[in-house]
Amino acid sequence: MSDRTVVLRIKRQERPGSAPYWQEFEVPLQPAMNVIAALQAARKLARTRDGKTVDPVTWESNCLEEVCGACTMIVNGKVRQACSALVEHLPQPVTLEPMTKFPVVRDLCVDRSSMFENLKKVKAWIPIDGTYDIGPGPRMGDDEAQEGYILSRCMSCGCCVEVCPQVNDRSDFMGPAVMSQVVLFNSHPTGRLNRHERLDAVMGPGGIQDCGKAQNCVRACPKEIPLTESLVRLARESTLHALRDLLRK
Amino acid sequence: MASAPQIVIVGGGLAGLMAAIKASEAGAEVKLFSSVPCKRSHSVCAQGGINAAVNTKGEGDSPEIHFDDTIYGGDFLARQELPRRMAHAGPGIVYLLDRMGVRFSRTPEGLLDFRRFGGTKHHRTAFAGATTGQQLIYALDEQVRRWEAGGHVVRYENWEFLSAVLDGSGACRGIVAMPLSTLRPEAFRADAVILATGGPGLIFGRSTNSMNCTGSAAGSVHRQGAIYANPEFIQVHPTAVPGEDKDRLISESVRGEGGRVWVPKDGKPWYFLEEKFPKYGNLVPRDIATREIFRVVHELGLGVDGKAQVYLDVSHLDASTTRRKLGGVLEIYEKFMGADPTKVPMKVFPSVHYSMGGLWVDDADEATNIPGLYASGEANFQYHGANRLGANSLLSCIFGGMVCGPAAVKYARGLAKGAAALDSSVFDAARAREEEENRKVLARDGPENLYGLHEELGESMRKHCTVVRYNRGLEEAEAKVADLQARLPRARVPDRSDVGNQSLVFARQMENMLVIARAICRGARLRDESRGAHYKPDFPERDDVNFLKTTMARHSPDGPRIDYDPVECTWVKPRPRKYD
Ligand SMILES: Cc1cc2nc3c(=O)[nH]c(=O)nc-3n(C[C@H](O)[C@H](O)[C@H](O)COP(=O)(O)OP(=O)(O)OC[C@H]3O[C@@H](n4cnc5c(N)ncnc54)[C@H](O)[C@@H]3O)c2cc1C
Ligand code: SF4
Ligand code: SF4
Numbered sequence: 001m002s003d004r005t006v007v008l009r010i011k012r013q014e015r016p017g018s019a020p021y022w023q024e025f026e027v028p029l030q031p032a033m034n035v036i037a038a039l040q041a042a043r044k045l046a047r048t049r050d051g052k053t054v055d056p057v058t059w060e061s062n063c064l065e066e067v068c069g070a071c072t073m074i075v076n077g078k079v080r081q082a083c084s085a086l087v088e089h090l091p092q093p094v095t096l097e098p099m100t101k102f103p104v105v106r107d108l109c110v111d112r113s114s115m116f117e118n119l120k121k122v123k124a125w126i127p128i129d130g131t132y133d134i135g136p137g138p139r140m141g142d143d144e145a146q147e148g149y150i151l152s153r154c155m156s157c158g159c160c161v162e163v164c165p166q167v168n169d170r171s172d173f174m175g176p177a178v179m180s181q182v183v184l185f186n187s188h189p190t191g192r193l194n195r196h197e198r199l200d201a202v203m204g205p206g207g208i209q210d211c212g213k214a215q216n217c218v219r220a221c222p223k224e225i226p227l228t229e230s231l232v233r234l235a236r237e238s239t240l241h242a243l244r245d246l247l248r249k
Numbered sequence: 250m251a252s253a254p255q256i257v258i259v260g261g262g263l264a265g266l267m268a269a270i271k272a273s274e275a276g277a278e279v280k281l282f283s284s285v286p287c288k289r290s291h292s293v294c295a296q297g298g299i300n301a302a303v304n305t306k307g308e309g310d311s312p313e314i315h316f317d318d319t320i321y322g323g324d325f326l327a328r329q330e331l332p333r334r335m336a337h338a339g340p341g342i343v344y345l346l347d348r349m350g351v352r353f354s355r356t357p358e359g360l361l362d363f364r365r366f367g368g369t370k371h372h373r374t375a376f377a378g379a380t381t382g383q384q385l386i387y388a389l390d391e392q393v394r395r396w397e398a399g400g401h402v403v404r405y406e407n408w409e410f411l412s413a414v415l416d417g418s419g420a421c422r423g424i425v426a427m428p429l430s431t432l433r434p435e436a437f438r439a440d441a442v443i444l445a446t447g448g449p450g451l452i453f454g455r456s457t458n459s460m461n462c463t464g465s466a467a468g469s470v471h472r473q474g475a476i477y478a479n480p481e482f483i484q485v486h487p488t489a490v491p492g493e494d495k496d497r498l499i500s501e502s503v504r505g506e507g508g509r510v511w512v513p514k515d516g517k518p519w520y521f522l523e524e525k526f527p528k529y530g531n532l533v534p535r536d537i538a539t540r541e542i543f544r545v546v547h548e549l550g551l552g553v554d555g556k557a558q559v560y561l562d563v564s565h566l567d568a569s570t571t572r573r574k575l576g577g578v579l580e581i582y583e584k585f586m587g588a589d590p591t592k593v594p595m596k597v598f599p600s601v602h603y604s605m606g607g608l609w610v611d612d613a614d615e616a617t618n619i620p621g622l623y624a625s626g627e628a629n630f631q632y633h634g635a636n637r638l639g640a641n642s643l644l645s646c647i648f649g650g651m652v653c654g655p656a657a658v659k660y661a662r663g664l665a666k667g668a669a670a671l672d673s674s675v676f677d678a679a680r681a682r683e684e685e686e687n688r689k690v691l692a693r694d695g696p697e698n699l700y701g702l703h704e705e706l707g708e709s710m711r712k713h714c715t716v717v718r719y720n721r722g723l724e725e726a727e728a729k730v731a732d733l734q735a736r737l738p739r740a741r742v743p744d745r746s747d748v749g750n751q752s753l754v755f756a757r758q759m760e761n762m763l764v765i766a767r768a769i770c771r772g773a774r775l776r777d778e779s780r781g782a783h784y785k786p787d788f789p790e791r792d793d794v795n796f797l798k799t800t801m802a803r804h805s806p807d808g809p810r811i812d813y814d815p816v817e818c819t820w821v822k823p824r825p826r827k828y829d
Contacts, residue, residue: 137347
């Protein structure tokens with residue numbers, strides 16, 4: 001096609017806990033090539049730029065349409081999905097690093113199971129009575145449905161967690177995504193019924209009071225989820241909740 | 250059996266998640282395996298919506314009409330029992346999803362809204378923005394999380410299924426799987442196993458499918474004796490954006506809003522669909538549009554820039570209106586091609602999209618021919634016959650989970666001896682076999698490139714086994730697959746690591762993919778007619794006398810053995826399928 005190439009500079013790590021190291025790969029540039037296609041080409045080659053045969057790089061991916069969240073990594077210093085990172089728009093060499101807020105499994109592959117565990121902690125679901133055929137759900141205006149829809153597009157990619165200064169070794173903060181999910185479920189007519197359980201969960205350790213309002217998260221979210229709005233709403237709701245608890249005592 | 254039935258479910262897409270919910274509800278203990286976190290399963294890709302004949306628009310729609318559309322759209326090859334039940338269950342399923350909190354689009358009165366889709370005259374498709382599949386999978390994933398928190402479901406995410414454990418009588422008693430991190434196979438006991446592992450798009454190299462749609466799990470149990478049915482029926486969508494890594498679907502709605510398909514001919518735009526089909530123009534049905542694009546590119550050699558692509562053009566339309574109506578769809582093109590479709594025509598080409606064929610299952614429970622093994626979702630062959638209607642897959646996946654989940658539990662309860670009571674030797678042997686297989690694969694040496702072989706497979710399959718099929722080409726394609734089967738043992742696994750070794754996993758998947766690929770080639774070669782997605786210019790008519798039959802493929806070491814099972818059209822009788 002052309003003799004132009006892409007250079008990938010990749011931060012690699014053999015196994016959990018081992019020391020990271022860098023390697024460079026060079027592959028032919030293809031039209032509209034994204035970082036995943038470049039990684040695939042490098043995998044087929046299994047040779048570094050200086051001619052050394054090496055184990056291919058490990059990374060996660062699935063849908064390649066930026067809806068599954070799997071291929072999140074740090075591309076040229078910015079956390080994002082590798083599938084929608086077009087190589088031609090990136091200065092070279094293209095540096096790829098694993099996310100830093102999750103344990104590395106190998107190379108660019110990290111373990112984000114904490115995000116799903118946190119969803120469990122805050123009861124991020126609608127407690128339906130059962131799956132029997134008992135007719136439609138609560139009636140809802142389209143505006144309300146759309147508001148919820150915006151929040152429900154969160155793909156647990158972890159970009160917001162990666163950029164949040166409050167998520168670090170010294171804190172248990174569950175991160176912005178799960179807070180926003182609490183807002184989503186608490187705003188649903190049925191989910192509202194057990195909102196107190198979710199509020200209790202986010203008022204404990206790692207909860208909403210850990211947010212420092214730095215607003216990095218909202219800028220990093222690829223789905224443009226209004227995270228700061230959610231965080232503000234949740235902070236207000238939980239204050240009211242705490243007050244109520246106090247009055248009850 | 251006193252203790253709770255033990256059910257293993259492999260696959261956390263819509264079908265697997267729904268099966269997990271239903272099995273838990275029926276009192277089972279569930280182990281749920283998926284090679285990606287369930288939330289990242291391929292089902293997230295579905296944009297369009299889910300069908301249910303709710304008839305909120307006063308159009309006289311009904312489940313019986315939905316059923317008829319499904320059978321007609323599938324060119325009468327679908328067995329009719331399950332599709333009929335599915336059509337009747339449709340409204341209840343959409344209501345259930347609504348109760349689970351899916352933010353479906355609403356009417357001004359606050360009711361669920363429905364849009365029109367291909368193959369029907371009715372507003373029958375419920376949708377949530379432009380990401381319906383994502384919204385549905387999240388709702389089911391959340392419900393499963395609730396069962397998980399209650400201790401009824403244990404998830405094994407990032408685990409790869411390797412094979413079923415069969416006892417001396419040939420019944421399925423569990424599975425062997427390995428975590429993608431350590432790659433150490435483990436055996437799991439189960440009273441019944443459900444495979445909901447999705448479609449095999451990766452056999453075609455590039456498709457609109459996600460990266461883990463290998464069909465490997467289905468291929469593995471097929472090698473263990475499970476029948477694979479109607480392999481030759483592969484749906485090719487007319488408009489996708491070709492990419493190096495995958496092809497990305499561009500929705501039919503683009504043509505619905507006035508998008509035109511053309512190629513340059515003698516220096517001028519040639520609107521070949523409009524010229525050949527003055528009545529339907531760019532909105533001819535999927536299979537016809539796809540075939541016509543193929544003819545223009547491959548027979549007339551008129552592809553844009555001499556490549557396999559045609560223009561899909563909205564640049565002549567008012568940019569702001571187009572953006573308002575098609576925003577989400579155009580964004581995909583912009584994001585991935587870096588070009589603005591309101592200014593330059595999109596370059597698209599048909600792409601492999603969906604497999605109507607899959608593991609054979611019965612008409613009542615989605616049970617395979619291996620006792621204790623069930624198959625659900627895109628992984629089985631039911632519901633869609635020779636061609637799937639848009640928005641019917643999400644429905645068949647969820648309905649399938651509702652069928653096989655409780656059926657598996659019932660089967661487990663009826664067992665004289667549960668898997669827990671079996672001697673451990675059968676499980677130890679199954680695990681040891683997979684460990685040995687891993688060792689053997691890692692020890693492979695030779696000049697072949699594993700990923701190169703996959704590219705060769707995809708190229709050949711796309712060329713011979715998609716839109717236009719000739720017997721000579723199909724024979725060539727099967728010979729190619731056999732050749733790849735012979736060369737695979739000479740492909741060194743390029744990764745030596747014992748952690749996260751994706752090349753080892755892929756080498757194992759390739760072996761199973763090749764088996765399914767061969768069944769696709771052979772099934773297509775033997776079916777000398779044209780029906781739905783299967784089109785042979787040398788046999789251009791549907792032949793109900795000889796081929797109103799399910800293709801039944803059984804595995805043997807020297808290739809598939811095929812026989813046929815007649816389709817009884819109990820409710821909807823065959824009639825010509827026409828579009829004028
Ligand atoms: C771009 C696109 C758009 C679509 N739009 C629509 C639409 O609008 N409406 C509609 O009705 N249909 C649509 N479809 C079809 C529909 O999305 C799929 O057919 C459906 O989602 C399949 O669901 P499933 O549950 O069978 O499998 P999947 O969602 O594919 O899930 C398979 C599961 O199995 C797991 N798995 C696979 N192999 C293994 C293994 N070896 N070991 C362990 N786990 C494994 C995966 O991790 C995953 O969890 C679309 C398809 C595509 C490609
Ligand atoms: S606003 Fe809160 S959650 Fe978002 S980045 Fe700042 S501290 Fe983190
Ligand atoms: S809120 Fe946005 S950035 Fe955070 S996990 Fe969800 S999609 Fe990703």
